[in-house]
Amino acid sequence: MLDSRWCVCNKIINMLDFKIDYLLSAEEDIFNKLLTKYDKGLSIRGKQDVSLGIYLKSLFYTLGLSSLGDHTRLELYKKLQENLRQNGLVFKIPTPDLPDAAVNPYYYGVGAQGLTGDQIQLLNEDATAKGDKSYEFSLTAQVYYVMYPAYYGVLSSILDNNGFETLPGWTSRTETITVLSVEISYLIYEFNYITTQSNFTNTFKH
Numbered sequence: 001m002l003d004s005r006w007c008v009c010n011k012i013i014n015m016l017d018f019k020i021d022y023l024l025s026a027e028e029d030i031f032n033k034l035l036t037k038y039d040k041g042l043s044i045r046g047k048q049d050v051s052l053g054i055y056l057k058s059l060f061y062t063l064g065l066s067s068l069g070d071h072t073r074l075e076l077y078k079k080l081q082e083n084l085r086q087n088g089l090v091f092k093i094p095t096p097d098l099p100d101a102a103v104n105p106y107y108y109g110v111g112a113q114g115l116t117g118d119q120i121q122l123l124n125e126d127a128t129a130k131g132d133k134s135y136e137f138s139l140t141a142q143v144y145y146v147m148y149p150a151y152y153g154v155l156s157s158i159l160d161n162n163g164f165e166t167l168p169g170w171t172s173r174t175e176t177i178t179v180l181s182v183e184i185s186y187l188i189y190e191f192n193y194i195t196t197q198s199n200f201t202n203t204f205k206h
Helices: 003-023 026-039 044-062 070-086
Strands: 106-112 124-126 132-148 157-159 170-179 182-190 195-205
Touching: 003 026, 003 070, 026 044, 044 070, 070 195, 124 132
Parallel strands: none
Antiparallel strands: 106 124, 106 132, 132 182, 132 195, 157 195, 170 182
């Protein structure tokens, strides 16, 4: 489970690294474009232009520091992009050629009744895109859990190991959890009945 979580986080960080590196490599081109937008001969805009240039330079410089944490780098990247947009530069970054796109994972497992989203996040992780999922559970006097991004929508069906519909036997709720320093709303399904099973498969359908 830890290896899977590390894999997902690593993919997201690689995506952020790609975007930041691309933006930093285009710094000279960005400032050249800004210079064509402002006439330094006009004193009425001169001070504003200089202040903007200093501010953007400071953002570029700080973003290039290797000692920054991932959350700080993400916030600086968004701030820089927003400032460029406000000044008429919509700087599009191409899609990186990465083997797997990062996704917000599914989480599933077993436990006592009433586990929180943060606790379910510590169980098993499935870092694959939205789709029907089949997970195997083994439990003793516990309940099943599955949790996924709320924007995927509600489940249409939950089939048990024998193919019987069990959706009415589950309760759903939403909670906000943190995935790589980003708060995301997750939909949690908890089985209503304490049970004991071995290698029991539940299939979750959107």
